[in-house]
Amino acid sequence: xxxxxxxxxxxxxxxxxxxxxxxxxxxxxxxxxxxxxxxxxxxxxxxxxxxxxxxxxxxxxxxxxxxxxxxxxxxxxxxxxxxxxxxxxxxxxxxxxxxxxxxxxxxxxxxxxxxxxxxxxxxxxxxxxxxxxxxxxxxxxxxxxxxxxxxxxxxx
Amino acid sequence: xxxxxxxxxxxxxxxxxxxxxxxxxxxxxxxxxxxxxxxxxxxxxxxxxxxxxxxxxxxxxxxxxxxxxxxxxxxxxxxxxxxxxxxxxxxxxxxxxxxxxxxxxxxxxxxxxxxxxxxxxxxxxxxxxxxxxxxxxxxxxxxxxxxxxxxxxxxxxxxxxxxxxxxxxxxxxxxxxxxxxxxxxxxxxxxxxxxxxxxxxxxxxxxxxxxxxxxxxxxxxxxxxxxxxxxxxxxxxxxxxxxxxxxxxxxxxxxxxxxxxxxxxxxxxxxxxxxxxxxxxxxxxxxxxxxxxxxxxxxxxxxxxxxxxxxxxxxxxxxxxxxxxxxxxxxxxxxx
Amino acid sequence: xxxxxxxxxxxxxxxxxxxxxxxxxxxxxxxxxxxxxxxxxxxxxxxxxxxxxxxxxxxxxxxxxxxxxxxxxxxxxxxxxxxxxxxxxxxxxxxxxxxxxxxxxxxxxxxxxxxxxxxxxxxxxxxxxxxxxxxxxxxxxxxxxxxxxxxxxxxxxxxxxxxxxxxxxxxxxxxxxxxxxxxxxxxxxxxxxxxxxxxxxxxxxxxxxxxxxxxxxxxxxxxxxxxxxxxxxxxxxxxxxxxxxxxxxxxxxxxxxxxxxxxxxxxxxxxxxxxxxxxxxxxxxxxxxxxxxxxxxxxxxxxxxxxxxxxxxxxxxxxxxxxxxxxxxxxxxxxxxxxxxxxxxxxxxxxxxxxxxxxxxxxxxxxxxxxxxxxxxxxxxxxxxxxxxxxxxx
Numbered sequence: 001x002x003x004x005x006x007x008x009x010x011x012x013x014x015x016x017x018x019x020x021x022x023x024x025x026x027x028x029x030x031x032x033x034x035x036x037x038x039x040x041x042x043x044x045x046x047x048x049x050x051x052x053x054x055x056x057x058x059x060x061x062x063x064x065x066x067x068x069x070x071x072x073x074x075x076x077x078x079x080x081x082x083x084x085x086x087x088x089x090x091x092x093x094x095x096x097x098x099x100x101x102x103x104x105x106x107x108x109x110x111x112x113x114x115x116x117x118x119x120x121x122x123x124x125x126x127x128x129x130x131x132x133x134x135x136x137x138x139x140x141x142x143x144x145x146x147x148x149x150x151x152x153x154x155x156x
Numbered sequence: 157x158x159x160x161x162x163x164x165x166x167x168x169x170x171x172x173x174x175x176x177x178x179x180x181x182x183x184x185x186x187x188x189x190x191x192x193x194x195x196x197x198x199x200x201x202x203x204x205x206x207x208x209x210x211x212x213x214x215x216x217x218x219x220x221x222x223x224x225x226x227x228x229x230x231x232x233x234x235x236x237x238x239x240x241x242x243x244x245x246x247x248x249x250x251x252x253x254x255x256x257x258x259x260x261x262x263x264x265x266x267x268x269x270x271x272x273x274x275x276x277x278x279x280x281x282x283x284x285x286x287x288x289x290x291x292x293x294x295x296x297x298x299x300x301x302x303x304x305x306x307x308x309x310x311x312x313x314x315x316x317x318x319x320x321x322x323x324x325x326x327x328x329x330x331x332x333x334x335x336x337x338x339x340x341x342x343x344x345x346x347x348x349x350x351x352x353x354x355x356x357x358x359x360x361x362x363x364x365x366x367x368x369x370x371x372x373x374x375x376x377x378x379x380x381x382x383x384x385x386x387x388x389x390x391x392x393x394x395x396x397x398x399x400x401x402x403x404x405x406x407x408x409x410x411x412x413x414x415x416x417x418x419x420x421x422x423x424x425x426x427x428x429x430x431x432x433x434x435x436x437x438x439x440x441x442x443x444x445x446x447x448x449x450x451x452x453x454x455x456x457x458x459x460x461x462x463x464x465x466x467x468x469x470x471x472x473x474x475x476x477x478x479x480x481x482x483x484x485x486x487x488x489x490x491x492x
Numbered sequence: 493x494x495x496x497x498x499x500x501x502x503x504x505x506x507x508x509x510x511x512x513x514x515x516x517x518x519x520x521x522x523x524x525x526x527x528x529x530x531x532x533x534x535x536x537x538x539x540x541x542x543x544x545x546x547x548x549x550x551x552x553x554x555x556x557x558x559x560x561x562x563x564x565x566x567x568x569x570x571x572x573x574x575x576x577x578x579x580x581x582x583x584x585x586x587x588x589x590x591x592x593x594x595x596x597x598x599x600x601x602x603x604x605x606x607x608x609x610x611x612x613x614x615x616x617x618x619x620x621x622x623x624x625x626x627x628x629x630x631x632x633x634x635x636x637x638x639x640x641x642x643x644x645x646x647x648x649x650x651x652x653x654x655x656x657x658x659x660x661x662x663x664x665x666x667x668x669x670x671x672x673x674x675x676x677x678x679x680x681x682x683x684x685x686x687x688x689x690x691x692x693x694x695x696x697x698x699x700x701x702x703x704x705x706x707x708x709x710x711x712x713x714x715x716x717x718x719x720x721x722x723x724x725x726x727x728x729x730x731x732x733x734x735x736x737x738x739x740x741x742x743x744x745x746x747x748x749x750x751x752x753x754x755x756x757x758x759x760x761x762x763x764x765x766x767x768x769x770x771x772x773x774x775x776x777x778x779x780x781x782x783x784x785x786x787x788x789x790x791x792x793x794x795x796x797x798x799x800x801x802x803x804x805x806x807x808x809x810x811x812x813x814x815x816x817x818x819x820x821x822x823x824x825x826x827x828x829x830x831x832x833x834x835x836x837x838x839x840x841x842x843x844x845x846x847x848x849x850x851x852x853x854x855x856x857x858x859x860x861x862x863x864x865x866x867x868x869x870x871x872x873x874x875x876x877x878x879x880x881x882x883x884x885x886x
Contacts, residue, residue, distance in 0.1 A: 011712035012458060018709050019192040019457045019633055027194045028640065040647070042654040042671075042685065065566035106569035106660045111668070120654065120671075151671060151680040152651075155688050193636035290517050294539070294867065372630050373715055376868070384524055457709070459716050460630030462868045463539060 041149040043122035044105045046136075047098055048144030053117040056091035060109035060118060068102035069109060070095060096138040101131050121147040166259050174248050178404040182210040185404075185452050192456045213397075220393035225288045228390065232286035237391065237398035239279030244402040246272040247409045252327045254422050254436040265326035266318060269413060270311055273368070276406070277303040280370075280377065283399075284387035295386025298463050299370065299377035305470040306367035306374075312478035313361040316485045317349060317417045326413075330421035348420030353488060356481050358418045360474055362447075365410040367466070369403060372455045376463045411447035412440070419443045514542055517867075521550050525628045525871045528881025532858070534870070541870060544862045546855060551885040559845035564590055564664060564812050567845065572658040574849060575883040578617040578826045579658045580609045580649075586845075587662040588756055589821030589834045593814050594664065600758075601802040602666035605684070607757045608692075608795050609649065609661065610823075611788045615699055616645045617826035618781045618788075621878045625778060626710050628875045629719050634710050641702040644695040651685050664812060666805030683804060689796050696789045703785055711782065720774040724861050724873035727772055734860065735853035738828025739780045740877055744772035750824035757823075762794050774876035781878070813840055825850050827878060847886055851879035 030037055039045065056073030072095040078088045110118045121144050128134055136144075183198070186209060190197025202208025224233050250265040252258035262268055280303065284296015318324055321332040334346050350358045367374040378386040388399055415421060420443075422436035461469070514535045521529040529550035535543045555574060559567050571586055572579040584606060591598065598606070623638035646656040653659035653668075661667050661682075671680035710716050726736070731744040741748055747768035751759045767783040769776040814836045822831035828850030835844040854877050862870055 009714055011714050011717075015709045015713050016453060016457050018705065019453065022194050022633075022637070023188060023191040025194070027191060027196050029196050031199075040651045040685075042652070042682075043650055044654040063563070063566065065562055065569055104569060105655065105658075107654065108565060108569060111670070153686040154681060155684040155686055189632075193633050194640065195636060290515060294517075297538075372632075375630070456633055458631060458713060459626055459710075459719060461715055462719060462866065464866070465718055 039122040039124065041122065041152045042120070043124075044107060044120050045122040045124040046100070046120075046126060046144050046147075047103075047110060047141065048119050048121050048148055049096055049098075049138055049141035050117045050119065050145060051093055051096070051138055051142055053115045054091075054093055054096065055115055055117075056093055057114065059112050059114065063108045063112045065106060065108065066102045066104055068099040070097040070099070093138060096141065097135050098141060100126070100134040100136060119145065119148040121145075122149065123147045170248055170259055171245070174245055174405050174408070175401065177408045178401045179210045179214075181404045181408055181448055182213075182400075183207060184449070185455075186210075188449065188452055189456045192453070217393055217397035217400075222394075223390075223392050225390050227288035229286040229288070232282050233390075234395070236279045236282035236286065237395045237402070239282065240276045241398045241402040241405075243272050243275040243279065244406040244409060247406075247413070250326055251409070251412045251416060252330060252422060253440060255327060255331075257437070258327060261325070261327060263323075263325045263328075266314055266324045266329070266417075270307075270314065273406070273410075274303075274307055276368075276402070277307075280387055283391070284377075287387065287390040289390055291384060292387050292389050295377045295389070299387055301463070302370070302374065302376060302466055302470075303368060305467055306364045306474075309360050309470060309474035309478050310364040310368065312475065312482060313357045313364065314417065316357045316478070316482045317354060319482065319485050319489055320349060320352075320354065326416050326421070330416060330423050333420045334423040346423070348418060348423075350418045353485060354418055356477060357485075358414070360478050360481070361414055361418065362450075363474065364470075365414065366451060366454065367470070369407055369410065369451075371403075371407075371451065373458045373460050374466055375460055376466060407448060407451060408444060411444045411451065414447055415440060415443035419447075512537070519870070525874065526881075527624075527874070527879060528884075530855075530881055530884070532870075534862075534867075536867065539866045539868075541862055541865055541867065544859045544870075546858050548852075548855070548881075548884050551881045553882075553886065555847060555886045556845055559842060561841060563840045564814065564842070567842070568662055569658075569660045572660055573882065574847065574886055575617075575825060575827065575830070575851070575880050576657060577620050577880055578613045579655075580606075580613045580661065581617075581823065581825045582830065583660075583662040584610060584756070585821045585823040585830055586832045586834070587664060588823065589819045589832050590664050590814055592819050592821060593817045593834065593836055594808070594812075596665045596806050596808060598666040599803045599806055600800045602804050602806075603758055604795055604799040605652075605667055605804075606662065607759070608792055608799070609652070609659065610757065611791050611795070612645055612649055614826040615785050615788045615792075616642055616649075618785050619645070619702075621778075621781050622706055622710075622785075625875045625878075626716065628871050629716065631710065631713070631716070634706060637705060637709070638702060641698055644691075644698055648688070648691055648695055651691070652688065653682075663805055663808075665808040666803070669804040681804070692792060692796055696793055699785060699789050703782060706782065711779070717775065719868075719872055720778060720876070723774045723869050724865070724876065725771070725773045726857065726861055730857070730860065731772070734857040736828070736857060737850055737853065738825065739784060740777055740828065740854055742766065742768040743776040743780045745770040750822060750829055754822065756821070759791075761798060762791050764791050764794075774872050777876040777878070811840065813838065814842070820848075822848070827851055827880070827883065828854060849883045849886055851881075851883035852886075854879050855884050 056071060058071055061067070061069040061071045071093070073091050073093050075089045076092055078090055080087055107120065110120055123144060187197050187205070198206025198209035200206060201212045224230055247269045249259045250262050250268055252261075277300065280299040281296055284292045284299060287293070317329065321329040323329060323332065333348050370377045376386075378388060388396065391399060422440045424435050424439045514537045517534045517536050519526065519532040519534055521531045526532065531547040531550065533545045533547060534541050555570065558570060562570065568583055568586065571582050574582045619638050619642045623635040623642075626634040649659060650656045653661040663669070668682045671682055726740070726744050728744045728746050731741050731746065736744070737748070745768060747766045749766040750756070752766055764787045767780050767787060769780055816836060816838045818833070818835045820831055820833045822829050824830075829848070830850050831848035833844075833846040833848065834842050837843040857877070858874070861873060865873065
């Protein structure tokens with residue numbers, strides 16, 4: 001069983017001194033939403049899409065552990081550069097949705113993209129009252145592109 | 157007719173004072189407690205400092221649904237909060253704000269207070285039993301043991317004061333503390349009882365009153381991290397707010413009693429008689445605030461004691477010490 | 493039941509020795525003090541527990557089954573979430589196991605960064621314990637003080653990896669080398685960001701300070717000592733019998749630390765002690781974790797001076813195919829020994845991934861240690877074992 005409470009009670013009063021000192025110090029509180037903390041540049045907030053760079057290779061959709069990226073594309077033929085030349089086909093995106101209600105924010109899609117079409121951005125204020133609004137389509141993903149920061153400088 | 161009108165005015169005034177004191181105490185607990193935890197607490201309710209938070213909470217409680225568990229004993233369940241509230245409010249009837257400014261000038265003031273405040277034990281037991289919840293039952297059983305155990309040191313500490321003062325009336329005790337002990341250069345010095353041999357009694361009284369209030373470090377009946385509010389688990393809405401206000405009103409009440417018995421009540425040293433009407437209540441308010449703040453300070457700093465440690469502290473330490481206290485005070489009263 | 497029914501019942505059962513039947517108390521999945529959704533079916537006699545049966549599985553997420561249909565890179569991201577308080581420490585044994593199967597060794601700098609991150613997460617996990625344990629015993633202030641200091645550690649981790657709790661930073665052969673790994677034109681390195689050393693040193697000073705503060709506020713508090721000393725004593729043989737590990741085992745007197753025994757990261761170049769206390773009660777488990785924070789601070793400070801420069805990941809093929817084989821790799825999670833048994837058939841996905849999670853074994857001692865204890869002691873003992881339900885149920 002437990003020991004009896006020993007005299008004297010000095011330890012108790014030292015603890016009380018600590019709380020009273022904390023009471024008179026200014027509280028380190030950030031008054032959200034009037035003041036906001038700025039996240040670090042590498043913070044994984046939201047994924048943004050550069051539509052022109054995407055070639056619909058489907059690597060990101062394949063590698064996603066949650067399969068939350070939905071891609072549809074079609075091929076278009078471009079005019080050959082000179083007459084009689086090869087007809088080039090280009091892949092164009094019809095649909096590129098990331099479902100943020102499923103997304104794990106792991107970053108595998110950003111990492112495996114061979115064409116630099118996906119970028120991380122530290123934006124975090126995109127919560128919605130309806131869960132279906134968390135499916136960001138390619139226009140919305142393109143809007144996040146302006147928030148992508150410069151990568152931070154590295155340690156010397 | 158005149159008597160009934162006077163009575164109505166006194167009751168209304170008393171309720172107003174007590175409920176205001178309880179609300180202010182709730183606000184101080186929220187704010188001071190938050191700052192002790194390096195956070196801000198209520199901020200947006202009612203302007204800059206969130207002073208309207210307790211009022212907002214009260215309004216929220218008023219508009220809640222009247223819930224009771226299906227198997228609960230409805231009559232007892234509904235009645236329990238009011239028993240606790242009643243005993244908290246009744247003790248204010250005899251606390252003197254000034255020599256003639258007291259709701260009822262009872263000769264048995266101290267006796268009345270101790271008797272009425274022990275009725276709250278009944279309310280807590282009723283709440284714990286009728287909630288049809290095993291956690292509430294455990295909380296109620298713990299409360300029964302704890303509150304009864306700590307009644308004794310409370311009573312015995314007060315007995316020592318009564319012996320020293322020679323009267324059970326609260327006004328009489330304050331006046332006994334204002335009696336001149338000795339004079340220095342022609343100025344009469346009178347000391348409150350805490351400085352004339354009642355230190356041990358004061359400590360015992362404060363410890364016992366924190367235990368009677370079921371506050372940390374003695375809050376086993378509530379024990380938020382084990383029993384999710386113990387005997388209060390099934391209460392919500394107006395019933396919960398009755399318990400809540402009752403607890404804070406008791407806190408103010410017991411502190412007021414401690415201030416009256418040990419710290420000199422409304423008596424101010426070195427003050428001519430004419431100023432006493434104004435200074436008396438202000439000084440009492442100051443003393444009560446200091447004690448209430450001390451109780452709040454303890455709540456936010458220490459962990460809670462286990463039930464058997466509580467009990468052993470009451471029965472093995474506090475009661476013998478308070479009996480010894482009585483003996484010593486009695487001897488000194490006769491000898492000196 | 494109504495009071496009238498009980499009145500009739502008691503009239504029937506009264507005798508000289510008042511017989512009170514034992515009550516079955518369901519300390520249910522929703523409870524303030526079980527660290528997650530754990531159900532304990534306790535039979536209590538008044539306040540004393542006569543028997544206890546833990547029911548787990550409320551948080552089973554099927555990690556081992558999920559791992560059968562995920563590639564190794566994908567499993568690394570999932571595995572962070574097993575013991576969500578110590579995210580990186582869940583990845584490390586998995587990646588080490590895969591590296592052993594592929595016979596690849598991570599470069600020096602990668603190993604040192606893994607070490608620093610493991611120790612930062614160890615500090616973070618022990619800080620969570622520091623904040624929640626006094627809260628279960630009734631002291632409400634250490635929670636706020638400690639979690640505020642933990643923010644500094646989480647900021648460090650976020651600055652380096654991008655995620656606060658789930659860094660997802662290990663890759664086979666090292667750590668994540670580039671921001672967008674597949675791209676040929678823009679390679680932004682995920683090396684330590686500027687100011688990392690300075691912020692780390694500041695954060696470590698703060699960790700020492702919060703340990704001192706908690707020493708004053710909690711450890712020196714006589715009420716806290718009265719609640720934890722001599723409560724829930726686990727002798728050393730019982731600890732070994734039930735498979736405890738980590739601070740729980742070290743508090744019972746057995747100085748077993750995988751960091752010293754199995755050198756899975758360059759711990760042998762560092763100077764630190766293995767904290768162990770002979771008692772085995774709740775106070776000892778608490779003190780071991782408190783002292784371990786200080787040891788981890790020492791480790792991080794030394795590691796920052798030693799860390800060499802170099803590449804962040806060894807050369808591995810883009811599409812990872814792990815050769816046939818099986819391996820059991822383990823590491824020192826903040827909560828104990830955490831191990832993976834990986835069976836690979838030579839494909840992109842493992843055939844079988846078995847997770848030896850620390851809290852599952854730490855929890856198994858509950859029905860033994862909680863016999864004949866009081867209900868408040870149940871809370872104290874469960875808190876001191878420091879298990880996380882995600883780890884128990886996987």
